[in-house]
Amino acid sequence: MPPVALHRLHDETLDLENLSAYNLYLTAGAAGLRVGVADVRRNKFVALEDYAAPDGAMPLAGQVQALAAEHELVGRTGWNRVLLAVQNRHFTLLPASLFRPGDEATYLRLHHATDPQRESVHHYTHTGLEISSVFAAERGLAEWFRATYPEGRLVHHTSTLLEGVAHQNEQGNARRIYLSIGHQEVTLVAMRDKQPEFCNVFPFSTPEDLIYYTILVMQELQLNPDQDLVTVWGDLMHDSELFTILRKYIRNIRFGNRPYDLSYSYRLNDVFEYRYFELYALHLC
Structure with missing residues (x-):
């Protein structure tokens, strides 16, 4: 059973025959799946979709695969960039200078007991903030993402929030x-x-x-x-x-407002500006 659509907002300028001109952004968590598309040249969000998780305990991998099976955006290749943010409580942050590739599981073990059968461990380094994020993701979801978008980037939702907040225009x-x-x-x-x-x-x-x-x-x-x-x-x-x-x-x-320094299609005015902040902020990662 595919996720249930709550919002499907598309700007009429979105050209599905020219995906290389766009970035695809995804978030996946307990509430369901969210999809965003940004026009690279215009630095503008031209699509936003929100899907509620179906009844029952369907894994995130099953939800995204069910959506991709019948979706015009998710699962398609040829995008300029693709990023997926996972939403959970299984993460830790440390100074980037102390991070050593290969030690991710050791860092995370202090905060979360990872189940290797169901989870895999990943990292993302914030160059501007000089911190590294180490986090767990549902293994099936991470494997689907890696297979579908080998050049894509997996991040934790706290990373998108941190980047978005850091870019706020506050003195x-x-x-x-x-x-x-x-x-x-x-x-x-x-x-x-x-x-x-x-x-x-x-x-x-x-x-x-x-x-x-x-x-x-x-x-x-x-x-x-x-x-x-x-x-x-x-x-x-x-x-x-x-x-x-x-x-x-x-x-x-x-x-709060949407992230600054970005443009948004008038179609997105149908939702409050303080919603979907982490999805928009993927553009800053």
Whole structure:
């Protein structure tokens, strides 16, 4: 059973006969699959698609294969670049100067017990931020991606979030907190002068869990919920319980924008600007 389409937004300029002029971006996680296409020359997103995970525990590999079997974009080759971001809590960050290729499993073992039958370990180095990300991905998904797009790049969703936040047009060196809310998990990032100081993913099942982790991180970083700015992206609405409780306990809170320095088709105006940030930010990786 293929994933269920929630959004399929295409600009009329998207030319399916000239895929080399575009980058293909994919994200895969508990909420399902997301697809983005960016025009390389115009530095512009011209397509966005969102697919909910089908009922049942279908692996991500099965979802993406079912989608590719009948899709006009996913599974096709000839793109300029292809990147896939996996969304999970199984990652760690370390200074790039300390990273040694081949030791990925050792680094990750401190934070996550990898199951070699179901998972494979990967890495991505942020050259501008001078940090390396080591993460686990569903083995079947990684194997499908490697076979379909040998030159493609696999990253963790925290890497796209870090790159996107670092490219935000914000002045000053004050520490800032950023939240990205996904399916029953929230990624919290603290940045100072465009350099990451904290990044972690927390599970939550209630709005109270969400505000607990947010306030806990702010307190650990000596930030004041009554004064310091918190920026939010992700899968929530202005009138949702999640945003209501955030606004109740954090006075200076706002929804984030799409990544700067990129253009977006008017077709994408059908969705809120604070959604799909990690998908857009793949363009910055």
